[in-house]
Every structure is written in structure tokens, then in C-alpha cells.
Amino acid sequence: xxxxxxxxxxxxxxxxxxxxxxxxxxxxxxxxxxxxxxxxxxxxxxxxxxxxxxxxxxxxxxxxxxxxxxxxxxxxxxxxxxxxxxxxxxxxxxxxxxxxxxxxxxxxxxxxxxxxxxxxxxxxxxxxxxxxxxxxxxxxxxxxxxxxxxxxxxxxxxxxxxxxxxxxxxxxxxxxxxxxxxxxxxxxxxxxxxxxxxxxxxxxxxxxxxxxxxxxxxxxxxxxxxxxxxxxxxxxxxxxxxxxxxxxxxxxxxxxxxxxxxxxxxxxxxxxxxxxxxxxxxxxxxxxxxxxxxxxxxxxxxxxxxxxxxxxxxxxxxxxxxxxxxxxxxxxxxxxxxxxxxxxx
DNA sequence: AAGGTCGTCAACCGCCGTGAC
DNA sequence: CGTCACGGCGGTTGACGACCT
Numbered sequence: 444x445x446x447x448x449x450x451x452x453x454x455x456x457x458x459x460x461x462x463x464x465x466x467x468x469x470x471x472x473x474x475x476x477x478x479x480x481x482x483x484x485x486x487x488x489x490x491x492x493x494x495x496x497x498x499x500x501x502x503x504x505x506x507x508x509x510x511x512x513x514x515x516x517x518x519x520x521x522x523x524x525x526x527x528x529x530x531x532x533x534x535x536x537x538x539x540x541x542x543x544x545x546x547x548x549x550x551x552x553x554x555x556x557x558x559x560x561x562x563x564x565x566x567x568x569x570x571x572x573x574x575x576x577x578x579x580x581x582x583x584x585x586x587x588x589x590x591x592x593x594x595x596x597x598x599x600x601x602x603x604x605x606x607x608x609x610x611x612x613x614x615x616x617x618x619x620x621x622x623x624x625x626x627x628x629x630x631x632x633x634x635x636x637x638x639x640x641x642x643x644x645x646x647x648x649x650x651x652x653x654x655x656x657x658x659x660x661x662x663x664x665x666x667x668x669x670x671x672x673x674x675x676x677x678x679x680x681x682x683x684x685x686x687x688x689x690x691x692x693x694x695x696x697x698x699x700x701x702x703x704x705x706x707x708x709x710x711x712x713x714x715x716x717x718x719x720x721x722x723x724x725x726x727x728x729x730x731x732x733x734x735x736x737x738x739x740x741x742x743x744x745x746x747x748x749x750x751x752x753x754x755x756x757x758x759x760x761x762x763x764x765x766x767x768x769x770x771x772x773x774x775x776x777x778x779x780x781x782x783x784x785x786x787x788x
Numbered sequence: 789a790a791g792g793t794c795g796t797c798a799a800c801c802g803c804c805g806t807g808a809c
Numbered sequence: 810c811g812t813c814a815c816g817g818c819g820g821t822t823g824a825c826g827a828c829c830t
Contacts, residue, residue, distance in 0.1 A: 459798075459824080481815065497816075498799065533818060548819070549797050
């Protein structure tokens, strides 16, 4: 027994919205607020389905929407976040105030994927090959331009995001044996927010020793899992990333698909960097408005000279730290710092 | 000038997660 | 535990204007 489609009622208007309809919807929401989309059209006197009203409001009528062209900075953000997150447009939109997921999605499909195609066609390396594969195939099919005629819509199995997670995970944790073939998380496992103490996300889990001296309470594994999970949790100390953190950290750690630019900047060097990350993330406070402390172990090579980076408090050659503040709405501010330990010299 | 092609983007569709019951 | 309503998401479509031949 399938659920009745949202707009099954005959007689509902479709297609472009008129100025009059916009005015009715805007006035109604100003008077009654957002929500209750299903009953809104009837109450407002619109011959539209609730979904259509919601889309129109969110993507077009809201006052806080930013109009005008995507700036170079926004474009860079989109490219970087998309590299890290895949087609999670709403998540990406959350980092671009005033922009909607639909707008970003359209911009990607019409501008950036084409740029990427041309970039790659010129023989340049793509940071996340499997992530881009679908785009390239699509562009090749259409010859890199033009509108593609498609068969009747059928939901496609989503693999892109999973590949991204796996690739990003292996980028941070080279020891990981996860592959895109074996990791197939359900959509629920990708949700950005989980109750404190839960530990459900296999694709975004980072392994490393729990730092008991830091405020990781609530984020280290709980005791409700299976015996196996519990043992694993106790020994490995999985850290469950929030999506917002992943977004921000991926941007920081991997702003151009390679290297640890943050470290370079902190050391005042512009040398090319390659790095291997062991991904030992130790602690975090998750509550909005609180300080997030995250540390990890990174081995970097400046030119061909390898340097071991360790987490804050380590006694090896160097240590570094980044701090994230959740500003609310899953946007983060970041402080990045790194310094060389005197005793390591 | 006219018809064809292409690019853009608003809108729609189906699926899914969540919470209430 | 199952069902349902609701809201959200990402993929896709198609109208329309710009450009090309």
C-alpha cells in the first residue's frame, strides 16, 4: 500500500507561480508562520499542493535569500564542499547563507560540473576520482554540452556519497580497509545529528584512542551496543563526527584535494605538502555554542622530509590543534594552530 | 527573419527519515 | 511494532530566453 502522492488531487495548479500566488503565500506565511504545509494551501486559498508552496517559499520567496550571481568565494566553497560531501546540496547550502540547495545544485550542474569536465579533460588530476566519475560520464554522454534527454524518472541508487565517505575516511585513515564496494550505509546513517552517546555512523567513524582526559563524554561509544560493538568501542574509541564538523574539517584539511594547507600556513611556509593521516580524533564537545576541541595525528612530508605531527599534548616533534565553534545551524568557526615542539629539535 | 540548438533554473517527482499515534 | 502524515532531500524535467546557423 503506497502512500498517496502529495499532489494527487485533481484541479491543483502546477507550473510557474504567478505574482498573485506569490503575494498570497507570502502574506499567509507572514501572518501564520511557516509549517503545516499540507493545510497551508487550503487555508491560504491557493490551488497548489503543500509541497509546491513549501518549495516556492524556501527557494524563492524567503526574505533572507541572497540574490545575484554566485561569487568566486562561494564558488570555491561549493567546489570544496562538494568534493568532500558529494551531492548533499542542503548541507552545502548550509554553509552559504542566503543560498538554497536548489540554487547550488543548479549552479553545479550548469556551471561547475562543466568546468570540472574541462579541467579534467585537460589532463589534470581530480582529487576524488570516483566522486567525479558520474559527472564525467554524464558530461561525456552529452558531449560536454547540451541538454540530455532522459527516460522516465526513476530513482537511482545513490553511490556517490558513499564513495565520498569511504574516500574521505581513507584519506584521513589510511589503515582503513573500507571500500566503496563493502560500505553501503543507509540514509539514516548519514544523518548529521545523532543523540549524544550514540555511535551509529560506520562511514564517518574515526578510530583512535579515546582521550579520557578531555571532554569526550557523550561522544565516545555508549554501552547500549552489542557485545562486539562494545568491545570494539572500548578498545578503539570510535569518534563519531557530526556532519558539520566533517564539512568544516574536510575543508580545512583538504581544501584543494591534497596537502595540509593549514599546517603550511601555520608554519609560514608555502612548500608543497603531502600527508598521511592516522585519524586519531580525540575529543569534542558537541553542543551548539560550545568549544570543539579536536586533535589528530598527521604525518606530513615537506618536500621529501617527513615530519610527524601529533595531537595536542604529545611529546613528539610537533603538535597542532584546531578548534571549532558551532555557531548554530551547523556553521562553524575555526581556529587553526600548529607549532613545533622545542624538545623535538 | 526563421527555425534549430543550447543554457539556465524554477518546479516537480519519488523516496526516505522522523515522530505521533 | 506497524501505519501514517509530514517535511526534507536529491534527481530530473521542461519552459523559456539567448544564441547560432
